[in-house]
Amino acid sequence: MSKPTPLSGFPELLPAERVVERTVADSLRRTFALHGFAEIETRAVEPLDQLLRKGETSKEVYVLRRLQETSEEGHAGMGLHFDLTVPFARYVLENAGKLEFPFRRYQIQKAWRGERPQEGRFREFTQADIDVVMKDELPFHFDIEVARVMAEALVALPLPPMTLRINNRKLIEGFYRGVGAPDPAKVITVIDKLDKLPAEEVARLLVDDAGLDDGQAAQCLALASIATADTGFVERVRALGVEHELLATGLEELASVVDGVADLDGDRFSVVAQLSLARGLDYYTGTVFEISMDGFESLKSVGGGGRYDALASDGRTTYPGVGISFGISRTLVPLIARGHLRGSRAVPSAVLVAVWDEETRGLSNAVANRLRARGIPAEVAASAQKLGKQIRYAERRGIPYVWFPPTGAGGSDGHQVKDIRDGNQVEADPDAWQPPTSDLHPTVVPTTFEELS
Amino acid sequence: MSKPTPLSGFPELLPAERVVERTVADSLRRTFALHGFAEIETRAVEPLDQLLRKGETSKEVYVLRRLQETSEEGHAGMGLHFDLTVPFARYVLENAGKLEFPFRRYQIQKAWRGERPQEGRFREFTQADIDVVMKDELPFHFDIEVARVMAEALVALPLPPMTLRINNRKLIEGFYRGVGAPDPAKVITVIDKLDKLPAEEVARLLVDDAGLDDGQAAQCLALASIATADTGFVERVRALGVEHELLATGLEELASVVDGVADLDGDRFSVVAQLSLARGLDYYTGTVFEISMDGFESLKSVGGGGRYDALASDGRTTYPGVGISFGISRTLVPLIARGHLRGSRAVPSAVLVAVWDEETRGLSNAVANRLRARGIPAEVAASAQKLGKQIRYAERRGIPYVWFPPTGAGGSDGHQVKDIRDGNQVEADPDAWQPPTSDLHPTVVPTTFEELS
Numbered sequence: 001m002s003k004p005t006p007l008s009g010f011p012e013l014l015p016a017e018r019v020v021e022r023t024v025a026d027s028l029r030r031t032f033a034l035h036g037f038a039e040i041e042t043r044a045v046e047p048l049d050q051l052l053r054k055g056e057t058s059k060e061v062y063v064l065r066r067l068q069e070t071s072e073e074g075h076a077g078m079g080l081h082f083d084l085t086v087p088f089a090r091y092v093l094e095n096a097g098k099l100e101f102p103f104r105r106y107q108i109q110k111a112w113r114g115e116r117p118q119e120g121r122f123r124e125f126t127q128a129d130i131d132v133v134m135k136d137e138l139p140f141h142f143d144i145e146v147a148r149v150m151a152e153a154l155v156a157l158p159l160p161p162m163t164l165r166i167n168n169r170k171l172i173e174g175f176y177r178g179v180g181a182p183d184p185a186k187v188i189t190v191i192d193k194l195d196k197l198p199a200e201e202v203a204r205l206l207v208d209d210a211g212l213d214d215g216q217a218a219q220c221l222a223l224a225s226i227a228t229a230d231t232g233f234v235e236r237v238r239a240l241g242v243e244h245e246l247l248a249t250g251l252e253e254l255a256s257v258v259d260g261v262a263d264l265d266g267d268r269f270s271v272v273a274q275l276s277l278a279r280g281l282d283y284y285t286g287t288v289f290e291i292s293m294d295g296f297e298s299l300k301s302v303g304g305g306g307r308y309d310a311l312a313s314d315g316r317t318t319y320p321g322v323g324i325s326f327g328i329s330r331t332l333v334p335l336i337a338r339g340h341l342r343g344s345r346a347v348p349s350a351v352l353v354a355v356w357d358e359e360t361r362g363l364s365n366a367v368a369n370r371l372r373a374r375g376i377p378a379e380v381a382a383s384a385q386k387l388g389k390q391i392r393y394a395e396r397r398g399i400p401y402v403w404f405p406p407t408g409a410g411g412s413d414g415h416q417v418k419d420i421r422d423g424n425q426v427e428a429d430p431d432a433w434q435p436p437t438s439d440l441h442p443t444v445v446p447t448t449f450e451e452l453s
Numbered sequence: 454m455s456k457p458t459p460l461s462g463f464p465e466l467l468p469a470e471r472v473v474e475r476t477v478a479d480s481l482r483r484t485f486a487l488h489g490f491a492e493i494e495t496r497a498v499e500p501l502d503q504l505l506r507k508g509e510t511s512k513e514v515y516v517l518r519r520l521q522e523t524s525e526e527g528h529a530g531m532g533l534h535f536d537l538t539v540p541f542a543r544y545v546l547e548n549a550g551k552l553e554f555p556f557r558r559y560q561i562q563k564a565w566r567g568e569r570p571q572e573g574r575f576r577e578f579t580q581a582d583i584d585v586v587m588k589d590e591l592p593f594h595f596d597i598e599v600a601r602v603m604a605e606a607l608v609a610l611p612l613p614p615m616t617l618r619i620n621n622r623k624l625i626e627g628f629y630r631g632v633g634a635p636d637p638a639k640v641i642t643v644i645d646k647l648d649k650l651p652a653e654e655v656a657r658l659l660v661d662d663a664g665l666d667d668g669q670a671a672q673c674l675a676l677a678s679i680a681t682a683d684t685g686f687v688e689r690v691r692a693l694g695v696e697h698e699l700l701a702t703g704l705e706e707l708a709s710v711v712d713g714v715a716d717l718d719g720d721r722f723s724v725v726a727q728l729s730l731a732r733g734l735d736y737y738t739g740t741v742f743e744i745s746m747d748g749f750e751s752l753k754s755v756g757g758g759g760r761y762d763a764l765a766s767d768g769r770t771t772y773p774g775v776g777i778s779f780g781i782s783r784t785l786v787p788l789i790a791r792g793h794l795r796g797s798r799a800v801p802s803a804v805l806v807a808v809w810d811e812e813t814r815g816l817s818n819a820v821a822n823r824l825r826a827r828g829i830p831a832e833v834a835a836s837a838q839k840l841g842k843q844i845r846y847a848e849r850r851g852i853p854y855v856w857f858p859p860t861g862a863g864g865s866d867g868h869q870v871k872d873i874r875d876g877n878q879v880e881a882d883p884d885a886w887q888p889p890t891s892d893l894h895p896t897v898v899p900t901t902f903e904e905l906s
């Protein structure tokens with residue numbers, strides 16, 4: 001086998017890079033669990049008809065077949081999931097009788113899309129989803145809850161600051177109805193183009209395609225221009241003088257969600273009520289979310305979600321839900337590739353136990369076991385090289401400490417441990433010595449993202 | 454969408470069952486990391502020619518194609534990996550210049566095989582692999598190390614006791630050469646049938662197919678009958694009076710590996726030197742391992758591995774390795790299905806904070822946040838039902854504590870917390886109250902496997 005080359009769109013990480021991904025995933029899990037979200041894992045495959053149910057051919061589904069498949073087997077018709085929402089909705093329906101509702105779940109898994117690879121867009125990627133799903137009716141306070149949980153999760157990550165943009169479909173639809181738009185859904189579609197087209201162009205489309213007059217179009221553009229870091233948007237919308245019951249509900253809901261995360265707003269996290277945000281026209285029915293990473297706007301959205309009145313339905317029972325998805329590969333892979341993030345070392349070992357000669361390897365093993373018994377990751381030198389080589393072995397892996405058992409050529413009677421970063425060497429007891437907590441496990445090396453981006 | 458039905462061979466777990474899988478995976482990770490094994494994750498897909506390189510069509514590879522794939526794209530030729538060894542070998546070659554050797558890695562991931570589903574055999578399954586790989590030459594002491602690491606990992610699992618069977622290919626090949634077998638590889642193939650055929654039948658095959666005379670066949674069967682829980686096998690082999698250099702090396706190696714885990718032998722773990730074990734004829738070259746779960750022998754092997762002199766090679770450099778794989782789905786899914794294992798609760802929450810009415814939901818949220826700030830998973834009641842209903846809500850999820858904020862209809866001035874298992878209710882401070890550690894997170898409910906199996 002000659003040296004293989006990477007597969008475009010299927011990112012893989014080196015061990016020190018994997019430390020970053022593992023740290024991020026564990027941090028997310030911790031926050032989600034603190035809020036009572038249960039973890040599930042769904043199979044990688046779904047029936048093809050479910051994957052394509054919403055005409056999602058743009059998701060570029062990967063279809064599976066067995067190599068030895070005979071045509072009469074009828075085994076075809078399975079594909080890899082392209083998100084975690086389709087499998088979650090199916091899981092809820094399949095297990096509805098065994099689940100307790102409201103069902104809070106998180107899911108951190110890979111998904112696959114055969115789309116053209118580009119920065120932040122991969123064919124295989126990991127994402128972290130939280131959702132709350134209920135039978136029949138899901139109280140509104142869960143919208144506030146999922147925003148809160150994801151915001152706390154983002155604040156805790158060793159990543160650049162994140163911005164959570166929030167809007168409400170009732171608010172904008174009510175506004176468009178209030179101004180007398182004949183086809184509010186069409187207005188939403190056109191307004192959604194604001195990030196690609198200049199405002200004048202969008203105004204023209206509102207008239208030509210959405211059937212508005214110039215005054216109505218101006219009102220809709222005025223609404224879309226509102227973005228506030230607090231509930232200030234409420235007054236600004238009211239100042240536009242449009243009235244509609246749905247608008248009033250939407251304003252109240254959006255204000256509650258923004259208020260619910262306001263205390264987290266700071267260096268690590270911002271919240272913005274952004275009234276141009278439309279997102280996922282086809283199924284969101286209330287709150288909508290979008291996450292971006294400050295200084296990395298070229299990656300566009302790194303997460304998003306919202307409320308759907310029918311996450312799933314079996315014809316008799318409808319399951320409304322609200323959730324947010326965060327793209328782990330989407331954020332990490334570009335940051336790692338640009339050199340902004342790395343693990344503090346490539347191995348879990350905090351200590352390398354030196355070996356004086358192969359005859360006394362057992363003594364070195366015993367030291368390592370005594371350290372491990374107290375939760376200190378340790379490895380034993382691969383060979384009884386000269387001490388300098390063993391220290392360089394540790395250095396190359398980023399292992400901070402080298403342990404010297406007694407009776408060695410070092411001439412010492414007792415155990416000694418050396419911090420190879422500053423050269424400081426002290427006598428130590430393998431049953432008592434403790435490294436600083438910060439040295440115990442690999443960590444994500446902190447980077448000033450502001451300077452680098 | 455009507456109620457979906459499970460896909461045969463693609464097991465999925467309910468939330469409380471997922472607690473078991475998560476606990477097992479975290480426990481394995483912890484042990485592997487304590488021994489300095491770095492975690493990596495490889496993509497799910499490999500080029501088809503690599504997956505089929507060893508003529509492994511029996512592995513029933515799942516082939517991928519994009520739904521919109523045009524024939525001229527040449528994108529075909531990717532399949533899902535059927536184990537973690539093929540991707541690991543490819544990863545080592547691809548990143549050889551960026552890895553430090555010896556490279557200790559673990560990998561806990563799913564793999565896929567299109568084979569016929571049966572108990573313990575799935576089309577999608579999770580396994581945990583540890584391997585040490587080196588350039589050119591891998592010292593023998595790593596065979597002892599991987600046995601030790603996996604043995605410690607198995608002892609720590611909340612599962613039935615495990616048995617690690619060990620043999621050595623040099624030992625048996627040297628013995629067969631020593632008795633004068635014209636084709637030692639053929640003898641190994643025949644001896645491997647001992648678990649399916651009666652000894653007389655195997656004896657006949659040794660004569661007919663492997664070209665041995667009756668005396669030689671008897672010697673080979675005598676070797677295969679040896680199984681000892683310690684290094685006693687050495688004397689028993691010597692008593693057979695066969696001599697060969699390779700046999701001597703194999704005896705020494707096997708004795709070292711058995712010795713290396715002997716102190717772990719006990720209620721939770723057994724080691725057996727089993728000289729009939731052949732396993733993976735085509736690539737193992739020294740130590741071979743097989744893991745079984747006591748009382749669940751019908752599942753056959755739940756793990757295995759060994760030493761290979763050429764895990765990977767790019768034509769210039771050869772990478773020898775030694776490793777063991779443990780089947781997480783193979784062990785857990787049948788145990789869970791038979792009711793032997795479950796999580797202590799379906800949600801992470803240790804506390805349900807009651808809600809008196811929707812107006813004071815904010816106060817209940819604040820209590821939950823104060824608990825979470827100290828690492829106590831908490832959720833807030835979904836609605837302000839009667840207290841009895843809120844307590845039953847907790848009960849159904851297995852949440853052990855219900856918290857009552859002050860000023861409620863309960864007539865209490867301060868915070869109170871109730872252990873709903875024994876009904877004990879006490880005043881408590883949300884900034885100081887601490888549940889017992891055993892209640893903090895869901896755990897695996899201990900079961901006496903001996904009684905159940």
